[in-house]
Amino acid sequence: MAPLPPPLLLLVPALLAASAGRAPPRSIAVVGAGLGGSAVAYFSQQQFGPQVQLDVYEQAGVGGRLATVTVNKQQYESRGASIHALSLHMQDFVKTLGLKHRREVPGKSAIFSGEHFVLEETDWYLLNLFRLWWHYGISFLRLQMWVEEVMEKFMRIYKYQAHGYAFSSLEELLRSLGGDAFVNMTQRSVAESLLEVGVTQRFVDDVIAAVLRSSYGQSVLVPAFAGAMSLAGAQGSTWAVEGGNKLVCSGLLKLTKANVIPARVTGISLHSSEGRALYQVHYEGSEGQGSAFYDMVVVTTPLHPSRSNFIFENFEPPIASFPSAFQPSVTSVVHGYLNSSYFGFPDPKLFPFASILTTDTPDLFFNAMDNICPVNISAAFRRKQPQEAAVWRVLSQQPLDKQQLKTLFRSYYSVQVMEWQSYPRYDSTKSLPPIMLHDNLFYLSGVEWVASSMEMIAVAAKNVALLAYNRWYQDLEKIDQKDLMHKVKTEL
Known part of the structure; x- marks a missing residue:
């Protein structure tokens, strides 16, 4: 059998999931359009397919810290x-x-x-x-x-991710590697x-x-x-x-046809519909305040009062910002x-x-x-x-x-x-932030407490997309598995 061309290869996860019976999420919100937000939008579309609506909220501009300055027209x-x-x-x-x-x-x-x-x-x-x-x-x-x-x-993380494995915490991810x-x-x-x-x-x-x-x-x-x-x-x-380097961010968002919304997210509230969680994202833009509902949300900006003054409503137990500097x-x-x-x-x-x-x-x-x-x-x-x-x-x-x-x-x-x-500030805390804030509410920026680099953020983005996918379709055999090196070798 001839290998699938790249565009079709990207649809394999979504096609397999469709055959399993559960419909993919209708909409996913991504908070932040830096590298983390751009990458998680790209990887999420790879997993769930192009029919999923992707809304990316960004107040400042695409690219985040991958910014440039102009001197003498250069x-x-x-x-x-x-x-x-x-x-x-x-x-x-x-x-x-x-x-x-x-x-x-x-x-x-x-x-x-x-x-x-x-x-x-x-x-x-x-x-x-x-x-x-x-x-x-x-x-x-x-x-x-x-x-x-x-x-x-x-x-080793690249082999694990190529085989669809994901981790529900930063500790589990690190433990699987070393x-x-x-x-x-x-x-x-x-x-x-x-x-x-x-x-x-x-x-x-x-x-x-x-x-x-x-x-x-x-x-x-x-x-x-x-x-x-x-x-x-x-x-x-x-x-x-x-x-x-910021061209990577704008390029990924353009490739996924994500809807970039120029607004600041002020809060996320939990609701339920037909027995499943639904997340209402509240935002503030140039045209005033608004909100929208999503099946899934990924927060890629730091949850810290000095960086993002989020209010989480209706969550039990409550979601708080993480003590850090x-x-x-x-x-x-x-x-x-x-x-x-x-x-x-x-x-x-x-x-x-x-x-x-x-x-x-x-x-x-x-x-x-x-x-x-x-x-x-x-x-x-x-x-x-x-x-x-x-x-x-x-x-x-x-x-x-x-x-x-x-x-x-x-x-x-x-x-x-x-x-x-x-x-x-790495000497200000001794505990790592969570990846999962709720069933289908994920936090990406916590990976920076492990290490902060472009590739670490990209690795975390793929992990979140795989974790969201595996949880959505209840493929628990692909989450937090032990002895993964052995499993990967036997799958080859």
């Missing part, structure tokens, strides 16, 4: 800039949507202590390895082995885990701290699993989408001339670095900065020379004042500042 990523080579869902989105990888423009990195560079990258791979060994012994090898072991187990050890990695720090496998304190203070300040804006007290995901991105090859994060996109003297290079022509990470030093007022390239890179594009005016992205926990800007830049043409609470 667009630049403000956050969510790089994607790991092993991000298979993101790779699949790009291929499905006909998007392209952005051409890579190489540049060297260094780690700055506030007084001097503690580690500098060169153009020679062997020299870089020698410097790592000279400063830190075999710590970098122990780090690499630790990260690779975590990633190898994490990659046993209790993975669950424990959300409760202990990355520093503790690395010291345990023989990484030196100096390496943790210099290198690990710099990577985590750059990615999460936080210290080495970040939980081990979140730290491993961040360190995997720092070690492996990364890529980005030509035209901007978010890390303040400020991105300053500066078009100007770098003050290379601050970094020990009086002659700007000799400054060799495109990316500067920082150690956890009390007097340092920024976490990282990099000379960024536009989202559209022509074949003739070249990175600005250090003595030229360039576009720099500076990450900090507080907005930079004029004196701090003057410290980093000799002069500048423009500064664009974006403030947000982008990542969970």
Whole structure:
């Protein structure tokens, strides 16, 4: 029998379900049109079929944190800039949507202590390895082995999802990948885990701290699993989408023909109809207040008073926001001339670095900065020379004042500042949020308390779509199964 072409292949779950007797849900609401909302709309349509009405509520604009800023008529990523080579869902989105990888423009990195560079990258791979060994012994090898072991187990999720398996809690998902050890990695720090496998304190203070300040804006007290995901991105090859990573979000919503409603969701109330749950989504838009009923709802925005002031009505037991905090994060996109003297290079022509990470030093007022390239890179594009005016992205926990800007830049043409609470503050809680809030009411953003990256959100989106599908058709053999590696092998 010839294999089914891709469009028909996507309809297989819905066709099988139809033959099982129960009609698919008529309508699904998705709260949020960032990557999580866009991906869950796409995966939900894959599972339930194109006849399901998909309404996506978004107040600010499609893309969420995958945003761009404009400098001199060119667009630049403000956050969510790089994607790991092993991000298979993101790779699949790009291929499905006909998007392209952005051409890579190489540049060297260094780690700055506030007084001097503690580690500098060169153009020679062997020299870089020698410097790592000279400063830190075999710590970098122990780090690499630790990260690779975590990633190898994490990659099992793609096999599980390809076979339709889903998990009703984040703990169950982690346990299926790496046993209790993975669950424990959300409760202990990355520093503790690395010291345990023989990484030196100096390496943790210099290198690990710099990577985590750059990615999460936080210290080495970040939980081990979140730290491993961040360190995997720092070690492996990364890529980005030509035209901007936010094109993935708009592309997925266009592909699914989702109805994007420009409104803020204010609450969700539970009702019943013909013996089944029905969810009323209340919203507020430019034309006033409104509401609509749905068979299923997926919340992809953080359920935290500072981020979304939801009111849940008629639920028993009541649904509350989850006690947690978010890390303040400020991105300053500066078009100007770098003050290379601050970094020990009086002659700007000799400054060799495109990316500067920082150690956890009390007097340092920024976490990282990099000379960024536009989202559209022509074949003739070249990175600005250090003595030229360039576009720099500076990450900090507080907005930079004029004196701090003057410290980093000799002069500048423009500064664009974006403030947000982008990542969970990982030391503020010890419990993971639920995925299921009610029978057909799901919460996607809780996955960020495990680790926050584009691929983690995409994995969580597929899990929610599979969980919703398996619960709707009562295929309980596909939920929270033990010994999944064995099951998957026997199904091949």
